[in-house]
Amino acid sequence: MTSPQRAPGGFPVVGIIGGGQLARMCQPPAVNLSITLSVLAESADAAAAQVIPSAPVGSHLDLDAVLSFARECDVVTFDHEHVPQEILHALVDAGVQVHPKPEALIYAQDKLAMRRRLTELGVPCPAWARITDRAGLAAFGDEHGWPVVLKTPRGGYDGKGVRIVASADDAQDWLARGEELLVEEAVSFARELAVLVARSPSGQAAVWPIVHTVQTDGICTEVLAPAPELDAGLQAGVTHAALRIAGELDVTGVFAVELFEITDDVGGSSYVVNELAMRPHNSGHWTMDGSVTSQFEQHLRAVLDLPLGDVRPRDRWTVMGNVLGGDYPQLYSAYRHLLARDPGLKVHLYGKQVRPGRKIGHVNVCGTDLADLRMRARHAADFFEGTVTE
Template sequence: MTSPRRAPGGFPVVGIIGGGQLARMCQPPAVNLSLTLSILSESADAAAALVVPSAPVGSHLDVDDVLAFAKECDVVTFDHEHVPPEVLQALVDTGVPVHPKPEALVFAQDKLAMRERLTELGVPCPAWAAVRGEAELTAFGDVHGWPVVLKTPRGGYDGKGVRLVGSGPDAADWFAHGEVLLAEERVPFTRELAVLTARSPSGQAAVWPIVQTVQTDGICTEVLAPAPGLDPALAAQASQAALTLAGELDITGVFAVEIFEIAGAPGTAPSYVVNELAMRPHNSGHWTMDGSVTSQFEQHLRAVLDLPLGAVSPRATWTVMGNVLGGDYDELYPTYKHLLARDPGLKVHLYGKGVRPGRKIGHVNVYGEDLDDLRARARHAADYLEGTVTA
């Protein structure tokens, strides 16, 4: 592999395993901090490889590829959570600092391990159980109610690896593979929230304002920062829980806790349960690129290098992020003239990914003082880029 070209002045090389959009969005703050990024990319035309000069092609599943890549890096982090445990261990054995550590990352890789550890720590979770067949699933559903949320412990994202089942036989095809599955009660939540934190190896931590995420067919399509009307006590509890998890699990880098808000009885405060964990820059934090003093991507680089963390205060009262999904067309650039002329305050972030219907290909941010107006502007821009509106 070709060695990355280091910036003059003794600045380090940050290696990122995975060439997706999260690695791509680390490049602008890396340039500003005079850091060198090197990306282990799955292909020469992956999203990050298009903008990062040092982007050797290799597989995160191949120990030799990963070790050869890490030799040229001062610290290694991740674009995704799918690096196998044996590859992670070989990486740690080289002595190159790895953030987050495999001992922490497992709780984002394995939902059963996550549920076990969160329960041990007293963090609110849905009722859950590991189920090995139809009989165990039926027993769980009969106690906690049907339908049941059934998940594969590893590999699911954006609604994949999750299904709602009304009986034990409904999951017969999944049990046919012999895998232990995670069964959870269906939570009657009022909305979905996300707590985004960052923590450095020396233990410094920061928490952005809690946001509301809006899901469409299992994909996050909108983020409202901060979450409108959030009970201050609930915000404090959830933020403290995220900080506790970061410390107890020894997480380093940016870390997202996805939670369900549950309405309280009349006259009582709402509560919450944790749904998922993610140990990397996260879709719920894309608003920070324009709406926060320090973006999640700059903060992640600071954290994995154990640099002092940046301020996480918002730039305006509200920021709205709208995810851009691909439509049935190939050319995106011609849409810019309309969008940028119509809304000079709009910030467009596209990922350099091939366009196909339903695929996340970018996002837009707008910030200001009128939440309804911001939501309408972000929705129009995302819809126009997708091709569902033409004016």
């Protein structure tokens, strides 16, 4: 394995396990911070391997490959949350600085562990239970009302590993596996929110404004930053809870808390926590153009225990639109058209092969007219997908 070429002056090497788009988007701020990145990529043409010179190919499931990679790095972090705990602990035992630590990352890897810990901390959550059979699912549904939300504890994302079931019969195929499952009440919510926190090993923390995330078929398609018309009390409560979770779980790096906002009959607002993510997150892509410090720069600062950057917004509003693949694999002509049509549009493509429904990039627009920004972001995403043609 070729060692990464270190920058002059003793600046560190940050290793990222996983060569996806999150690692790719760390490269520009790494250059600006004089930090060298190295990624353990799944393939030679992985998204991050296209832009990061030091990109040895190896699997996050291969202990020898991971250890060999980590020996050339000053600190190791992650593009995703799928590195097994035994490999994470082997890194720690070998003296590697790992952020976030295995003891924290488990709460993003295992939804049952996450629910147990948040419940212990008194953080609002949906009613939930661990089940392994039909009787357990039926009892939960009868108590809390049907339909319910059934989740696989590990491996789910973008709507995968999640199912809405109206009866125990609807889940027979999952129940037949005999594996433990997480069942939750189906929360009636007004909208989905997310809050992004960065925390360093020395305990410094910074929080970006809470955002409104719009989901389509389980995939985030739009983010409004900050969340419009957010109750001040709810904003303070969510921010405090996110900081407390980060501290209690000893999270290091960038950390996202996804929430449901619930409104009552008299206009009051409350929330429950839906998911945790311990890495730069889709809900924070707006920060690349809309915040003084992006989530990717902040993640590098945090895992290196550097002073954290300013998280204030650059403009009144930023709207992020996810770009999903369509039936047109050649994107460059669409890219040229959109840059000419909307000079204020910021386009971030991930270097991925286009497949229908696959996240292949995102766009950001900033300004003072929220309705106009939403229209511009939506048009750009639709044009890339091919659902609009002008």
